[in-house]
């Protein structure tokens with residue numbers, strides 16, 4: 001099972017990227033679980049026809065407990081969708097919600113029952129407190145990728161996330177694999193991101209072009225991979241999916257790609 005945490009500043013296109021890659025991996029025949037780790041709980045929206053799914057925290061609050069079928073819903077292309085959710089606004093700790101969701105999934109044997117080939121954690125990267133760092137601790141994720149544009153705040157968030165991953169890496173937790181440039185198309189963007197990657201000490205793994213098809217697919221409540229499978233952008237997501245499924249150390253990949 002390959003476990004990848006994808007971080008990035010809010011609004012950078014992280015959930016769009018993760019859900020498209022999840023759909024691409026699932027279309028290739030892999031069992032994929034996508035876990036949204038953001039109180040907004042909209043990570044999997046494009047896999048569920050734009051319809052929000054119940055979050056782990058809401059379900060636990062409302063029912064007092066939960067069955068696996070309450071928390072894991074099958075979305076487009078068969079992607080297994082989970083949303084951790086968050087506390088009541090103004091109350092509680094959002095990071096605690098992530099921890100609670102992970103503990104509940106483990107308690108219900110979600111990984112043993114669904115046997116995912118790939119688990120993608122979609123994590124907000126504006127705050128890298130202990131709670132939001134949870135996916136890179138305790139063996140949850142093996143690798144971390146950071147989605148960024150060339151905007152200053154996005155690169156600032158990327159540097160913070162990288163620092164957190166490196167701190168945990170020293171203790172044998174997840175390793176930082178690289179940056180994904182989600183282009184906003186302004187001057188010198190590639191150079192800015194390449195410079196930031198050099199300073200962090202990781203490669204720019206992929207450049208995703210800016211494309212209005214993303215908004216068109218989202219208006220349909222779908223990923224680009226599902227709505228426009230023959231488009232060049234869908235081909236980019238499939239390419240990124242192959243890259244994420246690869247073993248970064250060059251070893252044999254157990255995935256049938």
Ligand code: SF4
Nearest residue numbers: 093094095096129131
């Ligand atoms: S900063 Fe993190 S740990 Fe602190 S309350 Fe917010 S989510 Fe929780």
